[in-house]
Structures are given as C-alpha cells and as structure tokens.
Amino acid sequence: AQRVTQPEKLLSVFKGAPVELKCNYSYSGSPELFWYVQYSRQRLQLLLRHISRESIKGFTADLNKGETSFHLKKPFAQEEDSAMYYCALNYGGSQGNLIFGKGTKLSVKP
C-alpha cells in the first residue's frame, strides 16, 4: 500500500543554517510527489512538485527512486520559512488523489 513518511515532527534550525526536511514514500507505481506548506493562519498551499524540477522560495527537492525519498532542502533558512511542511504522493493517477505525510514543523530561530 502507498505510504508517505516524514520522520521528524519538529525541526528547529537557526537563521542562515541549511535545512533538510525528510520524506520517504512507499508506492508500487511511478511516483509523483509534492511538497505542501502551511504558514501560520494560512491555508495549505503547494510549494513544489518533483515533476517541475523547480526551486521555490529557495527550496528544492529531488526525487531519489533508489532510496524512495523526496527530501526538501534549502541552503540558508529564513525566519519566514517557519511553517508546517507536508510531503504528498499522488496515488490516484489522473484523479490526482494525494496521500500526505504527517507533516514536519519547521522552526527557524533568529
């Protein structure tokens, strides 16, 4: 069965430090992975998707099929990056159904 695991509930770093939020998945098909972010008092929104190979707000994520991982990285964290981050896997093909990890709360300290 499909599964998304985010092993860290909370990640705390200092401003300017590198940050890596871990995501591992289990899926028998060809994975499509996303990172969603929820800032304080805002709605959940898409941050980036692996298929686009994009960098958003300095964040990147590379799909590693060998390690079944899709870790989110940023070389220099900013205070405004503090938020909840959710890794999600599309298991529904064209239906676009998503299964989410339980989320990691990133806290960037000044």
Place this chain on the structure above:
Amino acid sequence: DAGVIQSPRHEVTEMGQEVTLRCKPISGHDYLFWYRQTMMRGLELLIYFNNNVPIDDSGMPEDRFSAKMPNASFSTLKIQPSEPRDSAVYFCASRGGGLSFTDTQYFGPGTRLTVL
C-alpha cells in the same frame, strides 16, 4: 477569485448533535476533496467527488459521516451524531480536471470542529 471557501471556520458542539460543514470549490474545478486533520493521524482523505459524483468514500470513518455535492459549487460534510473523537480540522480542496494529472489541489482555510 476568493479560492475555496469553507464555513463555518469554527464549530463547537455537544456530543450527539448534528454538524454540517460547507464548502464552495473554485469555480470551474471538477474535483472536490474532503480531508480531516488530527495530531495523531495527520491529514487524511475522507471522500472525493468528480463532477459532483462521489468517487471514493473509503476514507469516511463510519456511517455517522456523510457527504453530498448537489451541484458544482457546493458540498457538505455531515456528522450525525457527533462524538468527541470527531474533533479535528476539516479541509476542503478542489482541483481542475485538465489533462495534466499533476494539477494542484487548492485548499480551503479549514473548519475547526470541537465536540464536547
């Protein structure tokens, strides 16, 4: 566009009462999803609709939960009777039905439900 709209934003009720949560998807979106978020289980898909038709309700926890989508611009999630363990944040999301299967889901602000 105001995005996905949910009401109420907060709901406090007593055990045994009926609760109805409402969602207005983004105009033109063909898919609508209902999620429940708790500390223990994270974000779980409850049910989703395509063109107003329920496609998969396997995530609905039990018969006390029901969802409807009478038209393209409105959906409800009803809990009857409600129980304290139903306390959670309930999100609605919608997505376009274009050719790109990676079209993103757009989330509403959520309804925080507390059942006493």
